[in-house]
Amino acid sequence: MNYQGVLTKMETEFSLPIQYYLVFESDFININQLLNKTITIQFVKYQCLNCGLNKPIYRQGFDKQCFFKVPQAADWIMRPELSTAHLGKEDRDLEYEKRAQLQPHIVYLANSSNVKVGVTRKQQVPTRWIDQGAHEAIEIVEVPNRYLAGITEVALKDYVADKTNWRKMLKNDIEDENLLEWRARLKQYIPDEAKEYFIESNTETHLDFPVNKYPEKPKSLNIKKAQTYTGKLVGIKGQYLIFEDETVFNVRANEGLVVNITVD
Structure with a gap:
């Protein structure tokens, strides 16, 4: 073939x-x-x-x-806290940015090589976790736009990692973590603007790779x-x-x- x-x-x-x-x-x-x-x-x-x-x-x-031209590669893709569509401000293409930024986003915890915090559009759950090689994950907050997700992630990065060690993930050198406990510990650090969006009751998602x-x-x-x-x-x-x-x-x-x- x-x-x-x-x-x-x-x-x-x-x-x-x-x-x-x-x-x-x-x-x-x-x-x-x-x-x-x-x-x-x-x-x-x-x-x-x-x-x-x-x-x-x-x-x-x-x-x-x-x-350096297309909106799909703008800085707010990797740094969601830089999103400005909620203010009506254009970066590269305001219509594209409105479609991408002004929709529900999830701030989550995922365990691939270690517990990390991340952001994704709600419709990308659990795809985003799969792409990162996470064997378990859980949502923390669900907010109405990318900016709120971004500032929440920035606030939580002081207390939990935001990067995956790809070698450790591929070696499957991992430990199971209680993500419910992690979420509870991190709740106090969520910015005031996003506190109302905290998800009080949900369970971990477990992923099985081939x-x-x-x-x-x-x-x-x-x-x-x-x-x-x-x-x-x-x-x-x-x-x-x-x-x-x-x-x-x-x-x-x-x-x-x-x-x-x-x-x-």
């Missing part, structure tokens, strides 16, 4: 275990069905997710010119440098493909690359 297309983050389905799909323009692959199979990934060219041109990817699937073997010393595949790689797929976690030789490939970090995938 042979597939070719531009990489975007894997689509997922919340089930036991989680189902992963690599979606190309005219085809898709259920990655779970490739477990224990030998696959070859070959770099073909670049294809910016905005302009479609064969130009080196700068960040997030965009070439450098597009990255991994047959976790790497002890994961090494990241740079497909642009390697040009081609062949390995036996033994797991999928977060947005990573895990191979038997402990090579791992971060699909999301390689968005905008056109690859050829061959399944033996």
Whole structure:
């Protein structure tokens, strides 16, 4: 079997275990069905997710010119506290920003390599947790816009991590935590503007990833440098493909690359 297309983050389905799909323009692959199979990934060219041109990817699937132009790569994406659509102020495209920012957002705790705080649109639960490789997560507050979620996250970052250690997550070097207790301890630090949105009663969500073997010393595949790689797929976690030789490939970090995938 042979597939070719531009990489975007894997689509997922919340089930036991989680189902992963690599979606190309005219085809898709259920990655779970490739477990224990030998696959070859070959770099073909670049294809910016905005302009479609064969130009080196700068960040997030965009070439450098597009990255500093498109609203999908604005600073408020990574730093939601910078959102201004609720004030009617434009950053790059006010209509886009209103659609993205002026909708319900969740501030959550997720345990992947450690307990961390994060922000996502409500409609992205539990997808966001899957993408981070979290094996358990819980919502803390549900607010009506991205700005309120952002200032809540900033306030809580003084008391809980906001980053995931990807190596520890992939090694499955994790401990179960009582996220209900974490949420209760952090409640007092929620900003006054968001206190009314605290979620008083809910339960942890547990996630099960399709991994047959976790790497002890994961090494990241740079497909642009390697040009081609062949390995036996033994797991999928977060947005990573895990191979038997402990090579791992971060699909999301390689968005905008056109690859050829061959399944033996």
